[in-house]
Amino acid sequence: MQNDPLTHGLWEATAPPAPLTEPLVGEVKADVAVVGCGYTGLAAALRLAEAGAKVVALEAVEIGFGAAGRNVGYVNAGMWVMPSVMLKTLGPIYGERTLTLLGDSPRAVWDTIEKHAIACDPVRNGTLYCAVDEKGVAEIEERERQWRARGAPVRALDWAETAARIGSDAYRGALLDGRAGTIQPLAYARGLAHAAIAAGADIRTQSPVRAAERTGRTWTLRAGAGTVVADWVAVATEAYGGPPWPQGRREQILLPYFNFATPPLGPDLRASILPGREGCWDTRKIMSYFRLDRDGRLVFGSPGALRGTGLAVHRAFAKRAIRKLFPRLGEPQFEHQWYGMIGMTRDAVPRFHRLADNVVTFCGYNGRGIGTGTVFGRVLADHILGRIAEKDLPLPVTQPDRPALPALREAYYEIGAQIAHLAGAWA
Numbered sequence: 001m002q003n004d005p006l007t008h009g010l011w012e013a014t015a016p017p018a019p020l021t022e023p024l025v026g027e028v029k030a031d032v033a034v035v036g037c038g039y040t041g042l043a044a045a046l047r048l049a050e051a052g053a054k055v056v057a058l059e060a061v062e063i064g065f066g067a068a069g070r071n072v073g074y075v076n077a078g079m080w081v082m083p084s085v086m087l088k089t090l091g092p093i094y095g096e097r098t099l100t101l102l103g104d105s106p107r108a109v110w111d112t113i114e115k116h117a118i119a120c121d122p123v124r125n126g127t128l129y130c131a132v133d134e135k136g137v138a139e140i141e142e143r144e145r146q147w148r149a150r151g152a153p154v155r156a157l158d159w160a161e162t163a164a165r166i167g168s169d170a171y172r173g174a175l176l177d178g179r180a181g182t183i184q185p186l187a188y189a190r191g192l193a194h195a196a197i198a199a200g201a202d203i204r205t206q207s208p209v210r211a212a213e214r215t216g217r218t219w220t221l222r223a224g225a226g227t228v229v230a231d232w233v234a235v236a237t238e239a240y241g242g243p244p245w246p247q248g249r250r251e252q253i254l255l256p257y258f259n260f261a262t263p264p265l266g267p268d269l270r271a272s273i274l275p276g277r278e279g280c281w282d283t284r285k286i287m288s289y290f291r292l293d294r295d296g297r298l299v300f301g302s303p304g305a306l307r308g309t310g311l312a313v314h315r316a317f318a319k320r321a322i323r324k325l326f327p328r329l330g331e332p333q334f335e336h337q338w339y340g341m342i343g344m345t346r347d348a349v350p351r352f353h354r355l356a357d358n359v360v361t362f363c364g365y366n367g368r369g370i371g372t373g374t375v376f377g378r379v380l381a382d383h384i385l386g387r388i389a390e391k392d393l394p395l396p397v398t399q400p401d402r403p404a405l406p407a408l409r410e411a412y413y414e415i416g417a418q419i420a421h422l423a424g425a426w427a
Contacts, residue, residue, distance in 0.1 A: 001061065001062050001065055001069070002061070005336070005337075005338070006306055006307075006337065006338050006339060007065075007069075007070065007338055007339075007340070008064075008069045008070055008186060008338055009070075009259060009261065009336040009337055009338025010259070010261040010293065010297065010299065010335070010336040010338070011069055011070070011073075011184060011185055011186035011187070011338075012069065012186060013336060014184065014187075014293070014294075014295075015120075015184060015186040015187040015190055016119050016187055016190060016191075017190070018062065018063045018064075018190045018193060019063070019190070019193050019194050019197050019203070021059075021063070021193075021203050021204060021205040022204065022205070023204060023205065023206040023207050023224040023225060023226075024056075024058065024204040024207040024223050024224035024225065024226040024227075024228065025224065025225045025226045026225075026226045026227075027226060027227045027228075027229065028056055028202065028226065028227070028228050028229070029054075029228075029229045029230070030054045030055055030056040030202070030228055030229070030230040030231075031048070031053040031054045031055065031230060031231055031232065032044075032048050032053055032054075032055045032056075032230055032231065032232045032233070032234060032381075032384055033055075033056050033057075033058065033219065033221050033228045033230035033232070033233045033234070034048075034055060034056070034057040034058065034233075034234045034236055035057075035058050035209050035221075035233065035234070035235045035236060035237060035245070036057075036058075036059065036060075036066070036235065036236035036237040036238070036240075036241070037057055037058075037059035037062075037063045037064070037065075037189075037193065037203060037205070037236075038064060038065075038066050038067060038068035038189060038236065038237075038238065038240075038369070038373060039068050039188070039189060039192065039369060039370060039372075039373025039374055039377060040236035040238065040362060040373040040374075040376050040377040040380070041057055041059075041234070041236030041237075041377065042057070042063070042189060042192035042193055042196055042377065043112075043192060043373060043374045043375075043376075043377025043378055043381075044234050044236060044377035044378070044380045044381045045057040045196040045201040045203070045377075045381075046192060046195050046196040046199055046201065046377075047377065047378045047381035047382065048201070048381045048384065048385065049196055049199035049200040049201040050199045051381070051385050052200075053384075053385065054200075054202075055196075055200075055201045055202065056201075056202045056203075056204065056228050056230065057196070057201055057202070057203045057204070058204050058207045058208075058209055058221070058223045058224075058228065059203065059204065059205045059206075059207065060206075060207065060208035060209070060242075061205065061206065061208075062205050062206070063189055063190055063193045063203070063205060064185075064186045064189030064190060064193075065240075066237070066238065066239075066240035066340070067238065067239065067240065067340055067341065067342070067343075067365075067369050068185060068186065068188075068189040068369065068373070069185060069186040069189060070185075070259075070338060070339065070340030070341075071185050071257075071340065071367075071369060071370070072185075072257075072259060072279070072289055072291065072299060072301055073182050073183050073184060073185040073279070073291070073299075073370070074127055074180065074181075074182055074279045074281075074289075074291075074370065075105075075106045075109050075110075075122075075180055075181050075182065075183055075370050075371055076106070076127060076177070076180050076368050076370075076371060077102065077103050077104070077105060077106050077152070077177060077179045077180055077371065078099065078102045078103050078105075078147075078368070079098075079102060079348060079349065079350070079366060079368055079372075080348050080366050080367060080368065081347075081348045081349065082142065082143055082146055083099055083146045083147065083150060084146055085348075085349075086098060086099055086349065087099070089347055089349045090349065090395070090396070094394065094395055094396050097393075097394040097395075098350070098394045098395060099150065101375050101379070101394045102368070102371065102372060102375065103147075103150065103152060103179070104179075104375075105371030105372060105374060105375045106179045106180050106181065106371050107179070108371065108374050108375050108378070109122075109183070109188075109370060109371050109374050110122065110124060110181075112192070112195075112374060113183070113188070113191070116191060116192075116194070116195040116198075118187070118188060118191030118192070118194075118195070119187060119191065120183045120184045120185075120187035120188040120191055121182075121183060121184040121187065121293070121294040122181060122182075122183050123181050123182045123183070123277045123278075124181040125181060125276045125277055125278050126176050126177050126178045126179070126180050126181060126276075126278050127176075127177050127180040127181065127182070127278055127279040127280065127281075128157075128162070128165060128166065128174040128175070128176055128278045128279070128280045128281075129143070129174060129175040129177070129280075129281060129282070129283070130162065130166070130170075130171040130173075130174045130280055130281065130282040130283065131171055131172045131173045131174060131175075131282070131283050132170075132171060132172065132282050132283050132284055133172060133283075134172065135283070136171075136172065136173075136282070136283030137172050137173050139283055140156050140173060140174065140175035140283070141156050143175055144156040144175055147177075152177070152179065153177070153178035153179060154175060154176065154177050154178065154179075155175070155176045155178070156173060156174075156175055156176075157173055157174045157175070157176055158173055159171070159172055159173055161174075162174040165274070165275075165276060165278060166273075166274060166278075166280060166325075167272045167273040167274060167275070167326065168273075168325045168326055170324065170325050171282065174280075176278070180279070181278075181279070182277065182278075182279040182291055183370065184293070184294070185370060188370065204223070204224065206224060207223040207224030207226075208223060208224070208242075209221050209222070209223040209243075209244060210222045210223060210243070210244075211243075211244055212233070212244045212245070212359075214356065214357065217231065218230060218231055219231070219232075219233050219358065219359070221233065231358060232358045232359075232360075232384045233358065233359045233360075234360060234361070234380045234381070234384065235248065235355060235359060235360070235361035236361070236362075236373075236377065236380070237249070237361075238343055238362075238363050238365060238369070238373075239252050239254060239341055239342070239343025239363070239365075240341070241363075245355050245359065245361070247353060247355060247361075247363075247400035248343075248351075248353070248361055248363035248364075248400070249343070250400065250402050250406075251345065251351070251363070251364070251400045251401050251402055251403065252343035252344055252345055252363065252364060252403075253343070253344045253346075253403055253406055253409050253410055253413070254341040254342070254343060254344075254410050254413075255303055255341065255342045255343075255344055255367075255410075255413050256303060256304055256305035256310075256339055256340070256341055256342075256413070256414055256417070257301055257302065257303050257304065257339060257340060257341070257342055257367075258301055258302065258303075258304050258305065258306050258310075258314050258318075258337070258338070258339040259299055259300070259301040259336075259337070259338055259339065260299070260300050260301065260315065260318045260332075260334045260336070260337050261293070261297045261298070261299045261300075261334060261335055261336040261337070262297050262298045262299075262300075262322075262329075262332055262333060262334060262335065263297065263333060263335050264295045264296040264297050265292075265296040265297070265298060265329075266296075269296075269326075269328070269329065270292070270296045272328075273292070273298070273326055273329075274290075274291065274292050277291070277292050278291070279291040286302060286303055286416075286417060286420045286421075287302065287303070288300065288301070288302045288321055289301050289302070290322075290325070297335065297336075298322065298326075298329075298332075300318050300321065300322055301318075302314070302317070302318070302321075302417070302421070303413065303417040304317075304339070304414070304417035304418060304421065305339055305414050305417075306337055306338070306339045307339075309418065310414070310417075310418055311337075313418045313421055313422055314417070314418070314421055315334070315337070316421075317421035317422075318332070318334075319331070319332045342366065342367045343363065343364065343365065343366070344364075344366050344367075345363075345364035345366060346401070346403050348366045349364065349366075350362060350363065350364040350365060350366070350372065350376070350395060351363050351364045351395065351398055351400070352393055352394075352395035352396065352397060352398065353397070353398060353399070353400055354390075354397050355400075360380060360383060360384070361380075362376040362379070362380065362395070379393065379394060
């Protein structure tokens with residue numbers, strides 16, 4: 001996208017084509033305008049169109065340009081924080097609603113892929129949260145206890161089973177989440193777009209929204225070379241948002257994360273390294289994550305941005321880490337490299353906001369965008385359609401807040417990741 005291999009890397013190189021779309025020109029009238037064509041916006045547009053609403057979805061660049069096309073492709077359940085933290089933060093009513101919705105979110109993704117025949121390489125063998133030490137073992141055991149109490153198919157693995165599933169003895173144990181899995185993330189976004197268009201949605205790319213004005217009972221959005229007049233607006237830009245509704249971006253701290261992908265591994269290596277193709281990440285404070293794609297490429301990533309000195313620093317770190325994990329690979333080589341941004345709220349819990357009359361949004365996915373975006377997009381659509389009253393939403397209506405010193409904290413994360421990767425992590 002935009003002739004920049006550092007934005008979408010492997011996913012842009014291997015995804016099926018996006019549907020043909022055009023910029024907005026002239027005036028278009030709709031029941032709902034959706035701003036942003038990532039998972040949330042596309043899931044909302046699909047749901048609305050299937051219900052018979054006239055929907056126009058506006059994308060500033062291209063389908064999946066934001067986090068939807070840059071992440072590692074894990075379909076995880078829940079949020080990063082444990083269930084007990086969600087309940088404490090949101091209270092028993094909203095906490096239970098959100099835990100139930102997000103705990104079942106992988107199923108929503110798998111059902112959507114099957115229903116619309118989306119070619120995105122789904123692998124439903126679970127994910128592995130890997131413990132690097134005894135503290136990590138205690139954490140995964142507590143996560144197992146809390147999720148099993150809710151009936152979730154999770155299981156703490158010992159060292160031997162962890163080593164067999166990963167093909168490395170680097171970890172003391174792992175939590176296997178049977179709800180989860182992996183996909184080709186950009187392919188999923190493009191598949192959602194194809195499905196939405198087939199259902200009747202009008203998707204316009206290269207059409208950034210520049211201004212919005214309320215006139216009577218409708219909104220007029222100026223985007224690209226045209227306008228959309230709509231009764232409702234669903235803002236689905238998450239951490240990549242901007243004017244005229246920048247609140248979601250402003251209340252999140254952006255954490256950069258990078259990915260490197262090797263050439264396809266040979267048959268012998270693929271038989272012993274992640275033979276079940278589970279997606280993995282670990283309990284380090286600055287985590288690492290790794291998986292295989294459909295062609296057997298090893299994808300490895302961690303926090304950090306591939307710009308300035310970060311490109312060389314993180315590349316060297318990735319090679320060092322892979323050598324420690326899988327020494328039989330020899331000196332790692334990389335075919336692709338790319339990076340993006342994760343939006344983090346101060347308490348790692350998502351938000352629902354009514355930004356103005358008939359303007360609604362979810363934000364704060366905290367690195368869990370695929371399942372979360374899919375189900376939150378549906379919730380936005382159902383709320384607009386009158387199927388879910390405001391009092392019955394999974395999250396309370398709150399006002400956007402703004403973290404203290406956001407620019408300083410974002411610089412700290414970017415520079416801190418470089419320092420950590422230079423300082424000998426995985427050495």
